[in-house]
Amino acid sequence: MRIAIVGGPGIGKSTLVRQLGDLDHNGTYGEGEKGVWDPRVLEDIAAGRNPVGVTAYFGALYDANYRDAATRERSDSVIFFEGARITLEAHIAEYPAEHHDALRQTLSIGDSWNPDRVIVLTSSTSTIEKHIRMRNRAYEDVDNMVRRFQLIDHEFRRLAPLYANTVVIDRDGIEFHDRAGLMRIIDAAQLPMFREVPYQQMP
Numbered sequence: 001m002r003i004a005i006v007g008g009p010g011i012g013k014s015t016l017v018r019q020l021g022d023l024d025h026n027g028t029y030g031e032g033e034k035g036v037w038d039p040r041v042l043e044d045i046a047a048g049r050n051p052v053g054v055t056a057y058f059g060a061l062y063d064a065n066y067r068d069a070a071t072r073e074r075s076d077s078v079i080f081f082e083g084a085r086i087t088l089e090a091h092i093a094e095y096p097a098e099h100h101d102a103l104r105q106t107l108s109i110g111d112s113w114n115p116d117r118v119i120v121l122t123s124s125t126s127t128i129e130k131h132i133r134m135r136n137r138a139y140e141d142v143d144n145m146v147r148r149f150q151l152i153d154h155e156f157r158r159l160a161p162l163y164a165n166t167v168v169i170d171r172d173g174i175e176f177h178d179r180a181g182l183m184r185i186i187d188a189a190q191l192p193m194f195r196e197v198p199y200q201q202m203p
Helices: 013-024 039-047 051-072 085-094 099-112 125-136 143-161 179-188
Strands: 120-124 168-169
Touching: 039 051, 051 085, 051 099, 085 099, 085 143, 120 143, 125 143, 143 168, 168 179
Parallel strands: 120 168
Antiparallel strands: none
16 A cells, blocks of 8 residues: 655645654654653653653563564665663653662663664753744643753763763754754764765756
């Protein structure tokens, strides 16, 4: 089956293609737009509840992506994932210490993932706060999101040297919606160059 998503500029075609592709493969959408993750997850994250259940849920989502990639990988393919074992470990910091031992038990799901490169994106708190306010999601408490970012970002920076093939990139000033920004990420992470789609001037 081939399905075309069409519409005017800015209507959300690219986002919908990504969402439906992930839903079709894995039963969820990797970036966690509201209404695609189990709504209880967002509620529990906001309230700081069920830390082990939340972490296990994300482990299962990431594992579905890695298992899916294993079925369709080619020698020349480059497959991008959201999430790695370091993600699960970095999020432990946002929960009370009495949960940490149980949370560490959930990390084992990521032991076999072994990505060839892990890109840890970091940023200044002011940039993150600006981006969170710009996306204007009614269900997000901006102050709580910034607090969580500071905790988790600190852990990513601390853990990155302990994980092989991991590069930390400060994304301040790097725009992900233009070619120059993406090229900076490709260069900084030493990723293989994408195959250019040829553009021709036609008579």
